[in-house]
Structures are given as C-alpha cells and as structure tokens.
Amino acid sequence: MQLLVQRVDIAGRGAFIHEEDARRLGVFDGDRLRVLYPETGKSTPIVVDITTSLLTPGTISLYNVTCTDLGLGDGDMVEVHTAIPPSSIRFIRKKMDNGRLTAEEVLTIVRDMVNEALSLNEITAFVTASYINGLDIDEVESLTRAMVETGEKIEFAGHPVVDKHSIGGVPGNKITLLVVPIIAAAGLTIPKTSSRAITGAGGTADLMEVLAPVNFTAEEVQMMTDRVGGVIVWGGSTNIAPADDLIIRVEYPFKIDERGQMIASVMAKKFAVGAEIVVIDIPVGPTTKVHTMQDARRLAQDFIEIGSRLGMQVECAVTYGDSPVGRAIGPNLEVAEALSVLEGAETPNSLIEKSVAVAGILLEMAGKAQRGEGEEVARSLLASGAALEKFREIIAIQGGKPDVRSSDIIPGAYQAEIPAPVSGYVVSLNNSGLVTVARIAGAPHDKGAGIYCNAKIGTQVRKGETIYTIYAESQELLNRALEEARRLYPVVVEGMLLDRIPQDSIELDRMD
Numbered sequence: 001m002q003l004l005v006q007r008v009d010i011a012g013r014g015a016f017i018h019e020e021d022a023r024r025l026g027v028f029d030g031d032r033l034r035v036l037y038p039e040t041g042k043s044t045p046i047v048v049d050i051t052t053s054l055l056t057p058g059t060i061s062l063y064n065v066t067c068t069d070l071g072l073g074d075g076d077m078v079e080v081h082t083a084i085p086p087s088s089i090r091f092i093r094k095k096m097d098n099g100r101l102t103a104e105e106v107l108t109i110v111r112d113m114v115n116e117a118l119s120l121n122e123i124t125a126f127v128t129a130s131y132i133n134g135l136d137i138d139e140v141e142s143l144t145r146a147m148v149e150t151g152e153k154i155e156f157a158g159h160p161v162v163d164k165h166s167i168g169g170v171p172g173n174k175i176t177l178l179v180v181p182i183i184a185a186a187g188l189t190i191p192k193t194s195s196r197a198i199t200g201a202g203g204t205a206d207l208m209e210v211l212a213p214v215n216f217t218a219e220e221v222q223m224m225t226d227r228v229g230g231v232i233v234w235g236g237s238t239n240i241a242p243a244d245d246l247i248i249r250v251e252y253p254f255k256i257d258e259r260g261q262m263i264a265s266v267m268a269k270k271f272a273v274g275a276e277i278v279v280i281d282i283p284v285g286p287t288t289k290v291h292t293m294q295d296a297r298r299l300a301q302d303f304i305e306i307g308s309r310l311g312m313q314v315e316c317a318v319t320y321g322d323s324p325v326g327r328a329i330g331p332n333l334e335v336a337e338a339l340s341v342l343e344g345a346e347t348p349n350s351l352i353e354k355s356v357a358v359a360g361i362l363l364e365m366a367g368k369a370q371r372g373e374g375e376e377v378a379r380s381l382l383a384s385g386a387a388l389e390k391f392r393e394i395i396a397i398q399g400g401k402p403d404v405r406s407s408d409i410i411p412g413a414y415q416a417e418i419p420a421p422v423s424g425y426v427v428s429l430n431n432s433g434l435v436t437v438a439r440i441a442g443a444p445h446d447k448g449a450g451i452y453c454n455a456k457i458g459t460q461v462r463k464g465e466t467i468y469t470i471y472a473e474s475q476e477l478l479n480r481a482l483e484e485a486r487r488l489y490p491v492v493v494e495g496m497l498l499d500r501i502p503q504d505s506i507e508l509d510r511m512d
Contacts, residue, residue, distance in 0.1 A: 001025060003060040005076045007067050013116045015046050016061040017080075022050045025082060030119060032083040035062065037070045044069055045083045047119040065116065088112040092122060095129040103142040110146035110243045120250070127250045127258065135260030137302060141309050143261065147241040147268035152218040154240070154273045156225065158189045161274045162362050165266045166281035167299075168200060168257070169288035171435050171451075172324035175281070176204045176232060177338035178355035178382065179362070181391035184230035185381045186368045191225040191273045193235035198248055199255045201438035201450055202331045205234035210335045210409060210447055212400025221273075228393040241268040257289065259299070267306050277365045278307060278314045279358055283321030287431040293318065313365060317358050323429040323457050326351035330443040330450015330471065332409050339406035342388040350456075356382060412441070412448030412471040414478040418485060420461040424495035429457055433490030434468075441472040441481035448473050455491070467491045 001024065003017070015033065017025075027033065029050050036043040046066055055061050060080060062072060072078065091105040101109075109126060112118045118126075135143065162183060166173055176192060183190045194204035194214075205214045215237035216224070224231045236245045244265045251257060270278050280303045283289075284296045300316035307314030326348040328337040341352055359381075360374030369377040381387050392402035434451055442449030448471060455467045468491050472478035 001080050002077055003080050004058060005067070005072050005074060005078055006055055006059050006061045007072065007074050008061040008063060010063045011065065012063050013044070013046050013066045014049065014063045014119075015066065016049050016051050016054055018055055018057045018059070019050050019052045020057040021060075022048070025080065027082060030121065032085055034081045034083040035060075035066065035070065036079040036081070037072055037076065038079060039076070040071055042070045045086075045117060086112050086117050088118060089122060092126045092129065095133060096125060098133045100136065101139055101142065103138075103145070106139060106142040107146040107149065110143065110150050113243050113246050114150040123246055124250045127247055127261065130261055131256055131258040135258070135264075137305060140260045140263050140302070141306055143264035144268045144271065144306060144310065147243045147264060148272045151242045151272060152239045154191065154218050154222045156189050156191070156222065156274055158226070160276040160366050161189045161191065162277040162366055163190060163192065163270050163273065163275040164279045164281065164358060164362060165270070166283070167262060167266070167289055168198070168283075169290065169431070170283040170285070170321045170325055171201055171329040171431055171438070172326045172334060172351075173281075173283070174204075174207055174328075174334040174338045175325065175351065175355040175358060177207060177335070177391070178341060178351070178387065179359045180230045180232055181342070181387040181394060182355070182359040182378050182381045183362055184228065184394070185386040185390040186363055186377070188229065188362075188366055188368065189225060190230040191221055192230065192232045193221070193238060193240060193269050193273065194232060195235060195248070197444045198252055198257060199435070201329050201435050201443040202334055203444065204232060205236075206331050206444040206447075207335050207338075208232040208398075209234075210331050211404060212395045212398035214398070216398070224397045228397050229390065230394055231398060232394065233398070235269055240272045241265070244268060259302075263299075263302055263306055267303070267310065267312075270312065271310050276312060277362065278312055279361050279365070280314065280316045281319055281358055282316055283319050285321030285431065287433075288321040290321075315361055315365060317361060319354055319357075320350075321431070323350075324431065324434065324453055325354055327453040327456065328450065329434055329438045329453070330411070330441075331447040332411050333450040333452055333471065336406045336409035336411075339404070339409065342382070342391055343406055344383075344385070352382070410448065411450065411452070412446065412473040414472045414475050416470045416478055416482055417466040418468050418470065418491070419464045420455075420467050420493045421463065422493055422495050423461065423463045424493050426455045426457050426459045426461065426467060426491060427494045428492045429453070430488065430490040430492075433488040436488060437470060437481050437485045437490060440477065440484050441470055442474070442477045446473040446477070449477065453491070461493060467493060
C-alpha cells in the first residue's frame with residue numbers, strides 16, 4: 001500500500017494510520033509495519049497506532065526518528081507492508097512464563113530495546129516479568145553485558161579507575177558530592193555517571209545540576225575526567241548503557257526497582273567506564289529498599305559475584321538507613337548542605353561520617369591508604385580543603401561557577417514549619433513519608449523544593465518547636481505537601497509518658 005507522509009513532532013519511532021487503511025492492511029494497534037521509501041530504497045520497521053480522526057485515509061503520520069532515518073518529509077510517498085514481530089517478543093513471553101533466558105536471548109531483547117524495535121508496552125512486559133519472576137545470577141550477568149555491549153564505552157589512560165554507587169532508598173543521600181572530590185583529590189580517577197531520581201526527592205544528577213550542567217557525551221566525560229580526575233554527570237546523556245534509561249522510564253510510574261535489573265544497571269555503568277574498583281553503598285532500614293542485614297548480605301554477595309565475573313574488585317558498605325543522611329532532602333537543600341561540609345562545617349555528622357567511611361574504603365582498595373586508615377585519610381582530605389578545591393575544579397570543567405558557596409544556594413521561597421505536637425523526643429522518621437512530602441512539594445523538578453529536618457531521631461523537643469520545614473516554589477504545592485504531611489505524619493514525637501492507666505480500670509478488668 002502507498003501512503004502519503006505526514007511528519008509528526010513526536011520523538012522516537014512509530015506511526016499513526018487511519019482505521020480504513022489499517023483494515024485494508026489487516027493490522028491492529030501495536031502491530032508492526034515496514035515503511036519503505038522507494039526514492040532511497042531505505043526501509044524500517046515501526047509499531048503502529050490507529051486513529052479515526054487525526055489524519056485522513058491514504059496518509060501516514062510518521063514520528064521524527066523514522067522520518068530522519070529514511071530522509072522523509074511532508075508529502076513524500078512511501079510503501080507500507082505488514083512486518084513480522086522481532087524474535088525478542090518470543091523471549092519476553094518466555095520470561096513472562098517464568099523461563100530462564102540465555103545470554104543470547106537477553107542480548108536480543110536489549111538490542112531491540114535500544115534500537116527502538118520494541119514498543120514501550122513490550123519493554124514494560126519485560127520489566128514486569130523480571131520483577132515478578134526475578135532474574136538469576138546468570139541472567140543478571142547477561143543483562144549487564146548486554147547493556148554495555150549496546151552502548152558506548154570509555155577507556156582511561158590512568159589506573160586504577162574507581163567508582164561508587166548507592167542503591168538508594170534513603171533520602172538526603174548526597175555523599176557522592178563529597179566522595180568524588182575526596183577521591184579525585186587523592187589522585188585517583190573517578191568518572192561518576194549518576195541517575196536522576198526514580199523514587200526519591202533528588203538523584204545525584206539532579207543535585208549536581210544545581211551547580212553545573214550534567215548532560216555530556218561519553219567523549220566529553222572522558223576528556224573532563226582526564227583533566228581534573230573526576231566528574232559527576234547524568235548517565236542518560238552519555239549513551240553508556242542506554243537500555244538502563246529505557247528500563248527506568250518503565251519503572252518510574254510504578255516506583256519499582258527490580259533487584260536483578262538494579263544490579264545490572266549499576267554494574268553495567270561501572271563496567272562501561274572501565275571501573276576496576278567499586279564500592280556499593282547498601283542502606284538498611286525498615287523503610288529502605290533493603291530491610292534487614294540478611295537481605296543486605298545477600299545483595300552484597302550478588303554485587304560482588306557480578307563484579308568478579310566482570311573482572312572488577314567490588315566491596316559493599318552496609319550503611320544505616322533508618323533516617324535521612326544529613327538533614328536536607330531536595331536538590332538545593334542537599335547541595336547547600338554538602339557544600340557547607342566541604343567548606344569546613346562540622347555538621348551534620350551523619351553526612352560526614354558516611355562520606356568519609358565510603359571514601360575510605362575506596363582509598364584502601366586503591367592503595368592510597370593502609371587497611372583501617374582510609375577513613376582518616378579521607379577525613380584529612382576533607383578537612384584540609386583539598387576536596388573543596390577539587391570539587392571547584394569539577395564544577396568548572398562541567399561549565400558551572402567554581403566560586404559558588406553554600407550560602408548562594410537558597411531553598412524555595414514558600415515554606416512551612418511543622419511544630420512538635422507534644423514535648424518529648426523524636427522517636428522515628430519515616431523515610432518514604434518524608435520523600436513523598438518532598439516530591440509533592442515539587443522535588444526534584446523544582447530545585448528549591450524539599451524538606452529540612454530540624455530534629456532527628458533522639459532529639460529532645462518541646463511542644464511547638466519546629467521538627468521539620470517544608471519548602472516549595474509555589475503556595476499551591478506547599479499546601480498540597482502540608483496536606484500529605486498531616487496524613488503521613490513522617491516525624492513522630494513521643495513524650496516519656498506513653499499512656500496512663502487509672503486504678504479503677506484495673507479493678508474493672510478484675511471484675512470481668
């Protein structure tokens with residue numbers, strides 16, 4: 001069938017055709033067509049959607065990527081034929097039936113994802129099947145290697161190349177902003193590619209974006225790292241493990257992070273940048289991704305096993321996850337807090353201790369410190385100002401203002417202080433509740449939105465004192481966040497008197 005091209009400004013591949021043309025071709029929503037441009041002989045398969053109103057019979061609306069690939073413009077004529085679905089569909093169905101995928105099958109799925117041969121619905125099916133049925137260690141290795149093979153790789157002249165990653169789940173976990181400059185200041189190479197927030201109030205890339213651009217190609221990442229020793233960039237712009245961002249896009253609405261896919265995601269990015277030494281931060285707590293020490297050890301074993309298979313030396317730091325790291329949650333608030341520590345602030349203790357602990361492990365693994373002395377070396381690099389100077393170099397090389405100070409980073413203009421309902425002690429902080437409130441306030445999209453924890457677990461407070469402050473960039477979002485805060489009650493204060501049981505109630509119980 002010949003159809004007239006109508007270019008539509010939608011990213012990616014795909015097309016709309018009229019219901020009458022679909023009937024003549026015998027296709028339905030989600031079926032595939034092969035589009036051929038006779039002028040050049042180029043053709044490509046696409047997934048089709050059907051409409052009765054967006055265009056007239058005899059025309060086809062093609063997305064931007066398809067038009068660019070074929071060299072098409074409005075008014076060009078193309079030939080359209082039905083197409084056979086890719087074999088990866090069969091492999092996805094196999095995983096849906098709880099089958100075990102071979103390395104070649106995983107590679108086929110990932111390659112088709114990256115080449116946009118699979119629709120979003122089909123990628124969702126793969127992610128869901130993996131979430132429900134799980135991936136064994138061999139499938140995780142296959143997925144890791146496939147992610148690397150279908151993207152760009154970076155090789156550095158200097159060795160060893162080191163890296164770190166946190167699996168997330170704890171709000172305010174801004175330690176990368178301290179660990180990377182500490183490690184680079186020690187003379188090591190650390191090309192940190194980071195993610196944006198999936199379930200949190202600010203991913204590392206969201207935080208660094210407050211200070212400097214984070215969208216760079218793999219070639220630019222290599223050049224910048226070679227010059228200053230480290231970078232903090234968004235991995236999604238580098239074309240390193242591009243399948244990971246497709247998977248994240250599917251996971252985001254469901255706020256899921258399947259264990260096997262998470263390991264593959266992390267290790268693929270490390271492998272692609274040539275990392276030889278890696279520390280994985282695994283926070284543990286009742287409201288984190290990993291609830292128990294037993295689960296943490298199992299996850300650590302999987303990370304170490306995959307690292308060994310890929311030729312990487314991996315250690316895992318199991319860290320405290322019952323409350324936020326530091327007091328700030330949300331991009332501007334977290335960046336200001338991290339900068340203040342680099343500038344010499346001695347609090348918050350949780351941020352400093354976790355940062356030097358993780359950096360210390362890397363320094364020991366890389367031979368920059370004797371075993372047991374890495375933490376003190378890291379603390380010295382922080383206290384001396386060497387880490388701050390290195391961070392300024394990183395900000396500058398990425399196009400930011402290196403002379404920025406913590407006082408320059410301001411939170412949202414709209415704020416609400418939440419008072420303690422009673423006098424007593426803060427007995428618990430609900431991480432997921434705090435993140436939910438911060439996100440409703442606008443984080444991470446609104447950089448000034450977030451929460452500042454004025455009191456943390458164990459802090460004694462009087463009735464009416466501020467226990468946390470919500471920031472937003474509009475009154476409407478602040479009001480919504482306040483409503484959610486009243487519902488979730490993410491900071492719990494209790495007095496020393498938990499209950500009062502009068503004598504007459506005991507007497508009545510005895511009579512019963």
